[in-house]
Amino acid sequence: MKFLVRLLALVAPLSLAVGAELRGTGDLGVVVERAEGSVQIVDTTRRTRVGRITGLGDLSHATAVFSRDERYAYLFGRDGALTKLDLLAGNVAKRAEQAHNSVGGAISQDGRLLASSNYTPGGVRVFSAETLERVADIPAEYGNGQLSKVVGLVDAPGQRFVFSLFEAGEIWVADLHDPKAPKVQKFKAGKEPYDALISPDGRYYIAGLFGEEGLALLDLWNLDAGVKRILPVYAKTDEKLPVFKMPHLEGRALVGDYWFLPAVGHHEMLVVDRRSWEVVKRIPLEGQPVFVIARPDDRQIWVNFALPDNDKLHVIDTQTLSVVKRLAPGKAVLHMEFTPKGEEIWVSARDDDRLVVYDTETLEEKARLPADKPSGIFFTARAHRLGL
Amino acid sequence: MKFLVRLLALVAPLSLAVGAELRGTGDLGVVVERAEGSVQIVDTTRRTRVGRITGLGDLSHATAVFSRDERYAYLFGRDGALTKLDLLAGNVAKRAEQAHNSVGGAISQDGRLLASSNYTPGGVRVFSAETLERVADIPAEYGNGQLSKVVGLVDAPGQRFVFSLFEAGEIWVADLHDPKAPKVQKFKAGKEPYDALISPDGRYYIAGLFGEEGLALLDLWNLDAGVKRILPVYAKTDEKLPVFKMPHLEGRALVGDYWFLPAVGHHEMLVVDRRSWEVVKRIPLEGQPVFVIARPDDRQIWVNFALPDNDKLHVIDTQTLSVVKRLAPGKAVLHMEFTPKGEEIWVSARDDDRLVVYDTETLEEKARLPADKPSGIFFTARAHRLGL
Numbered sequence: 001m002k003f004l005v006r007l008l009a010l011v012a013p014l015s016l017a018v019g020a021e022l023r024g025t026g027d028l029g030v031v032v033e034r035a036e037g038s039v040q041i042v043d044t045t046r047r048t049r050v051g052r053i054t055g056l057g058d059l060s061h062a063t064a065v066f067s068r069d070e071r072y073a074y075l076f077g078r079d080g081a082l083t084k085l086d087l088l089a090g091n092v093a094k095r096a097e098q099a100h101n102s103v104g105g106a107i108s109q110d111g112r113l114l115a116s117s118n119y120t121p122g123g124v125r126v127f128s129a130e131t132l133e134r135v136a137d138i139p140a141e142y143g144n145g146q147l148s149k150v151v152g153l154v155d156a157p158g159q160r161f162v163f164s165l166f167e168a169g170e171i172w173v174a175d176l177h178d179p180k181a182p183k184v185q186k187f188k189a190g191k192e193p194y195d196a197l198i199s200p201d202g203r204y205y206i207a208g209l210f211g212e213e214g215l216a217l218l219d220l221w222n223l224d225a226g227v228k229r230i231l232p233v234y235a236k237t238d239e240k241l242p243v244f245k246m247p248h249l250e251g252r253a254l255v256g257d258y259w260f261l262p263a264v265g266h267h268e269m270l271v272v273d274r275r276s277w278e279v280v281k282r283i284p285l286e287g288q289p290v291f292v293i294a295r296p297d298d299r300q301i302w303v304n305f306a307l308p309d310n311d312k313l314h315v316i317d318t319q320t321l322s323v324v325k326r327l328a329p330g331k332a333v334l335h336m337e338f339t340p341k342g343e344e345i346w347v348s349a350r351d352d353d354r355l356v357v358y359d360t361e362t363l364e365e366k367a368r369l370p371a372d373k374p375s376g377i378f379f380t381a382r383a384h385r386l387g388l
Numbered sequence: 389m390k391f392l393v394r395l396l397a398l399v400a401p402l403s404l405a406v407g408a409e410l411r412g413t414g415d416l417g418v419v420v421e422r423a424e425g426s427v428q429i430v431d432t433t434r435r436t437r438v439g440r441i442t443g444l445g446d447l448s449h450a451t452a453v454f455s456r457d458e459r460y461a462y463l464f465g466r467d468g469a470l471t472k473l474d475l476l477a478g479n480v481a482k483r484a485e486q487a488h489n490s491v492g493g494a495i496s497q498d499g500r501l502l503a504s505s506n507y508t509p510g511g512v513r514v515f516s517a518e519t520l521e522r523v524a525d526i527p528a529e530y531g532n533g534q535l536s537k538v539v540g541l542v543d544a545p546g547q548r549f550v551f552s553l554f555e556a557g558e559i560w561v562a563d564l565h566d567p568k569a570p571k572v573q574k575f576k577a578g579k580e581p582y583d584a585l586i587s588p589d590g591r592y593y594i595a596g597l598f599g600e601e602g603l604a605l606l607d608l609w610n611l612d613a614g615v616k617r618i619l620p621v622y623a624k625t626d627e628k629l630p631v632f633k634m635p636h637l638e639g640r641a642l643v644g645d646y647w648f649l650p651a652v653g654h655h656e657m658l659v660v661d662r663r664s665w666e667v668v669k670r671i672p673l674e675g676q677p678v679f680v681i682a683r684p685d686d687r688q689i690w691v692n693f694a695l696p697d698n699d700k701l702h703v704i705d706t707q708t709l710s711v712v713k714r715l716a717p718g719k720a721v722l723h724m725e726f727t728p729k730g731e732e733i734w735v736s737a738r739d740d741d742r743l744v745v746y747d748t749e750t751l752e753e754k755a756r757l758p759a760d761k762p763s764g765i766f767f768t769a770r771a772h773r774l775g776l
Contacts, residue, residue, distance in 0.1 A: 024457030024475075026413060026455075026458030026772065066414075068414060068432075069413070069414045069415040070414030088412070110729075110731045201643075203687075257663075297545040299609065340771070340772035340773075341498075381772040385728075385729070386685060386730075
């Protein structure tokens with residue numbers, strides 16, 4: 001017995017050395033440090049950094065999804081690399097060069113498949129979440145065998161991925177029940193879809209159109225009805241006002257009876273009725289909105305901005321439909337992520353090399369953490385949500 | 389080196405014996421085995437049992453909530469015991485006898501406080517989620533210092549707990565920002581509230597009334613408006629039809645434009661408009677409904693039943709508003725829980741000593757696991773949701 005105790009004493013430090021601490025994973029997250037090609041692993045309960053993984057390549061625009069056990073983060077790099085990070089061991093579990101130029105990815109409803117949204121070669125590739133082996137290739141072919149860039153890729157119920165083809169002007173719905181033989185349905189969407197969202201219930205897929213007015217809506221419960229054009233006012237119609245950055249479209253901005261949508265190139269937010277798709281109100285803002293995200297309890301909308309107003313954050317009350325707070329977390333506010341039940345929000349201020357954590361009720365700063373040119377912030381709770 | 393390898397080989401089985409495996413916690417859950425006073429720890433990715441914890445006392449009607457890191461389950465026993473289970477170590481981390489007769493509990497928005505809903509002594513007690521030390525006591529006093537039974541306890545945004553007092557006919561909203569001095573607001577609700585729900589966004593608290601008609605609605609965004617009586621048809625008005633079991637009220641039955649509510653004592657489900665609170669449709673069922681829960685993508689509602697129909701499950705399509713499938717998982721179907729993204733559902737069949745897992749798309753059985761008189765099933769993803 002004494003011998004066993006001594007054995008244990010010897011072995012214990014070994015497992016600690018690789019960061020393999022016994023702990024839950026529901027309060028972890030990753031923060032992308034784009035310039036360094038690294039990610040921080042963070043703990044949202046203690047508001048601290050618990051690890052850092054380096055050498056991950058070009059992480060500009062990098063996004064992350066999570067395994068259904070919330071142990072692994074899958075990082076989609078702009079350079080086409082797909083990396084599986086072990087948040088418990090604090091290291092790279094697996095890595096694959098899956099394309100030359102990529103803009104994000106998604107994880108299937110059952111957590112067994114990953115899909116990447118690629119510019120070059122244009123299309124979607126599907127991988128085993130366990131091994132990162134490629135299981136399917138869906139080239140975005142149109143016209144005379146040309147390949148279109150793919151944007152707005154999301155997971156949807158029924159083991160499906162939905163995405164948009166920029167040059168082709170189409171929305172595709174790919175059923176991956178049999179990964180070896182994906183079933184793809186194609187829909188005409190309109191000119192140059194550039195981004196898309198899916199509603200939190202996974203029913204409505206909505207693509208923004210760069211080349212024409214309005215938004216393209218596909219009801220996944222009624223595919224036979226095809227794409228419907230909605231909200232004709234939604235476009236960058238005023239040529240005098242340059243668009244500094246096309247806004248992102250976010251499913252997490254459907255709140256009660258309203259969609260909250262960033263106006264393109266204008267200093268305002270559109271409040272749109274969920275049933276009629278009429279604009280109910282335009283809320284004036286102090287910049288061109290980029291991300292528009294609802295607090296998990298739907299009581300607030302948080303907005304960041306394009307240059308030259310990207311040092312600001314606005315908080316909008318969804319009951320009074322007005323701006324209730326203006327915050328200044330630092331230079332180049334690129335992203336924000338709520339804790340799962342919404343009591344706090346983490347914000348990245350790239351050019352001030354910091355993360356700022358706010359209490360969403362008092363709107364006071366609660367913590368400030370150093371980070372190297374931070375951009376995207378992603379918490380493991382995304383593993384449990386459709387479309388994230 | 390050889391020596392070390394041998395050491396590791398010796399020690400590995402030891403750590404497996406205490407269950408202290410390095411693993412994520414996002415795909416874990418607990419299943420209450422009420423007769424034995426034990427819980428199973430289950431893995432929803434592999435559909436297996438990964439542990440069992442025994443000696444937990446009277447677990448009839450026991451419910452569980454989870455720590456925000458998804459490592460610990462807090463079990464509220466009928467006998468007033470509060471137990472903190474370590475899902476990774478597979479053992480009891482802490483245990484407290486907090487009351488004599490209890491019917492459930494909740495965890496605060498920030499995960500730091502637990503609240504228990506007690507019959508005896510009537511009231512709510514608040515505990516540190518870390519240590520289980522009691523930090524606050526809120527006796528449900530009314531009239532001449534009598535104590536009321538407390539039911540329908542939920543967590544709400546703003547570090548609040550909301551609950552109903554059966555004998556007092558009141559709804560209380562307790563603000564726990566300062567646990568040492570809870571601020572309690574009291575509202576007249578109606579005769580004998582017996583259960584309650586909160587909408588998934590944490591805004592609407594709705595209590596069922598045993599002693600009179602209709603439901604009591606409190607809008608937590610507008611407390612000044614007080615309690616409003618809605619849905620006057622909601623009551624057990626037909627005295628010829630005995631009520632075998634009062635249905636549970638579930639926030640997870642708000643779907644798009646409709647609430648789906650179990651009719652009391654009738655063989656039907658009410659479909660109620662979200663804005664007007666008018667009954668839009670009555671869906672006929674083959675028994676008195678008990679639990680009515682929406683699949684996470686809102687496309688289906690699953691229903692179980694009171695005696696003598698408690699061997700049935702009905703699946704309702706939320707678009708056609710009709711029953712699309714009748715299932716027979718076994719005798720005494722007590723509870724069901726969806727996987728976080730809704731691709732599967734776990735069902736407990738108490739009197740057949742088994743759990744049945746269904747694919748929610750094909751509605752085929754995918755797995756069957758033995759369990760000793762299973763009742764409640766709770767997955768860790770609840771940690772990330774308001775009101776669960």
